[in-house]
Amino acid sequence: VAATPLQPLSDKEQRAWRALARAFTILPRTLDTSLVGAGRMSLAEYGVLSNLSEAPGWRLRMSDLAAIRNVTPAGMTRLVDRLVACGLVERCKCVDDGRGAFAVLTEAGFARLEEAYPTHLESVRRHVVDHIEEGDLDTFIEVMEKISRSAEG
Amino acid sequence: VAATPLQPLSDKEQRAWRALARAFTILPRTLDTSLVGAGRMSLAEYGVLSNLSEAPGWRLRMSDLAAIRNVTPAGMTRLVDRLVACGLVERCKCVDDGRGAFAVLTEAGFARLEEAYPTHLESVRRHVVDHIEEGDLDTFIEVMEKISRSAEG
């Protein structure tokens, strides 16, 4: 079997790719804006607080946090710097491993998360989830997870 | 009829949203990296060259270009600055309207676009289009276009 030559995208494929690219550009900005209004924080900051709130002890290692949120270690250092400056997160040296550091959610951070949550949830529903039919959810999940895995491989 | 109280996301909805968010973070970086390798330009720069190559006279107004690519006018000015510095685009004053300016694709810009095209196409196929079943394309397009329209409304 010969190698397949590179096929240009069909009309539908083209349209699918462009729609995805457009959503990639616009949606994060829209969600970010609504979050800035609702909770005085960015989408990236909300994500960190959200992951911390779900972690045991409200704490995660910097490196784990960076991996979960798909930013570089340097980027996570700066992000947590800002959250610390706002009093929403505290840094805590790791006892087991002197090289490590934890980011720990504060009460103020949890309160801020709760404050932002309803508006953020409403945004995600209105701009994303509400546009996916119940019956298409499984397919949507499968496609998006495949895309993610493929892109990070 | 009473207002619907805000429902938390179901497990599937949660998973769909997280998969989308993850793809949004990772995919642009992956495509950008492959494009930097293939054509010595960013994904944003490729997009501009691509739109110019499809436009009559290989030219578009700065404001139209900014709208098409969903960046601010200021952002488009900087982006085109870079492309002009590389010789891939030229600026051209608008005759009809002295306030306006065109960005015009150069021969070198078109050549660079052709150079980058195969690798970019391969990336888009491999990381995006290949993960969508033929029969799911219409639904995918519909969902993504709805999300885009909703987010920009």
Next chain:
DNA sequence: CAAGATTGAGCTCTCAATCTTG
């Protein structure tokens, strides 16, 4: 030396202000 975290330098975007033309 390797790993975790941070710091320095630089890039690319944004918002707000400005310049020019209608």
Next chain:
DNA sequence: CAAGATTGAGAGCTCAATCTTG
């Protein structure tokens, strides 16, 4: 004054280099 484009200032990320600990 309104619209199109640019410029100044600043935010937030990246890569590469550094510091500290295992």
